[in-house]
Amino acid sequence: MAATIPAAVTLGKMHHVAFRCRDAEQTRWFYADVLGLKPAAGVILDTVPGLGDDTPYMHIFFELGDGSFVAFFDAPETADPAWFERKDSFDMHIALEAKDEADMLAMQQRIRSFGIKCAGPIDHGFVRSVYMYDPNGIQVEITVRAPGHDAVMAEEAAALPRHLAEWSDRTSATKIARFGTEAMVLRGSAPRKGED
DSSP states (O other): OOOOOOOOOOOOSOOEEEEEOSOHHHHHIIIIIITOOEEEEEEEEEEOTTTOOEEEEEEEEEEOTTSOEEEEEEOGGGOOGGGGSOOOTTTOEEEEEOSSHHHHHHHHHHHHHTTOOOEEEEEOSSEEEEEEEOTTSOEEEEEEEOTTHHHHHHHHHHHHHHHHHHHHHHHHHHHHHHHOTHHHHTTTOOOOTTOO
16 A cells, blocks of 8 residues: 655745854854844754764854844864865855845945955846855855846746756766765655655
8 A cells, every 4th residue: 555645834934054164253253244144043052952962062043134044053073174165156055135236236345345255246147146155165145136037937947847857867877877876766756664
């Protein structure tokens, strides 16, 4: 007998995204003093909730205009220095949305006034963006929606199933060679016994 999959509930906005940071104060400087985000919370814990691992860390949160947060973990005892090297934007970046082009450009000037390189704007067709790196090697993008943003997104949403099928066909052999067949097993499948 096939298992019944419960209906998905609607998830609202993102509550937070979280990353490791090299230093909580240095990160506070960048996100609060440079970008102007509101420092929202900071806790110091000696054990990891749910795991009980003895890993002292500080967890800090910065609030965005919509009430969502970007958060960081400062856990120097378990940090690998290589993690804080600049990451390729394909690997990781944070995109924060400005109200309009004037606000995006004003933020670019503000960021540069702190001596931080801020590239752009780059026109992606559906958004325009400026880019910089935070102290943790994470690329931060400040973006604004282009006038045709919603139409472009609707068109791309309609094409998504076809594009996914084409891309999967095109890249499956490369992915199996790089990651093995296990990486391909879970694609589109129900949980296997014992994985629920």
